[in-house]
Amino acid sequence: MLIAGNWKMNTDARSSVELAQGIVREMVDSPSLTVAVCPPSPLLSGVAEALKGSRIRLGAQNIYWADAGAFTGEISAQMLLSLGCHYVILGHSERRQHFGETDGGVNSKVKQAVSTGLIPIICVGEQLNQRKAGKEQEVVALQVRFALEGIQVKAPNAIVIAYEPVWAIGTGETATPDQAQQMHAFIRSLIRQQFGNTIASKVNILYGGSMNPSNAEELLSQPDVNGGLIGGASLKADAFGKIIRAAQLVV
Ligand code: PGA
DSSP: OEEEEEOOSOOOHHHHHHHHHHHHHHOOOOTTOEEEEEOOGGGHHHHHHHHTTSSOEEEESOOOSSSSSSOTTOOOHHHHHHTTEEEEEESOHHHHHHSOOOHHHHHHHHHHHHHHTOEEEEEEOOOHHHHHTTOHHHHHHHHHHHHHTTOOOOSGGGOEEEEOOGGGTTSSOOOOHHHHHHHHHHHHHHHHHHHOHHHHHHSEEEEESSOOTTTHHHHHTSTTOOEEEESGGGSSHHHHHHHHHHHHHHO
């Protein structure tokens, strides 16, 4: 089980450290539960310092697919690894929507992450009109297949998938536990087709989209929901702590 906080473009040098310290205080000791926070990149080293001595892992929110070079403004996988990052969120719907992230671009970034040893949290999810038209599985299948095309996955923990229905992100509207379970089982079947059952049965598939302390336990109890990618509710240590404890109850 993996609970990851996506801080998006929030906090600053001081408040990121305070938030990280608060989350360290909320952390529980549960061997089968991994907790990660993904602050904005300029704040990673301060947060890394604040997390020292805890089991909380560090992640980032984006990378570029090249190793290094003349790419002004971009961030490499190697930079993140050198700061102690384990994870990177890739293909988030906000990046697809506002920054022109394409399936091809996501695929290049996933390749770069996996080949350098950074674990990509690959985000997929349909928009409301696509769900209304009954096309949610078709959309998600394309996103998953594109993102993973040509990727070699040797261990189930080398990648993470996050199902984030776009209509549930930041809206207060959540997928029902049934809707989440159905899509997660479908995504697992796609992983099984590509990588076989050993990987598929153990890969973490997270739910994201308005997960909060009151709905976390029910969503996380679904058999194919292996954790959460949490935006708004990860910005308050006590709310994130409650989600961590909900996860601890169901692992
Ligand atoms: P939310 O965001 O929890 O605020 O809906 C989740 C995400 O975008 O990862």
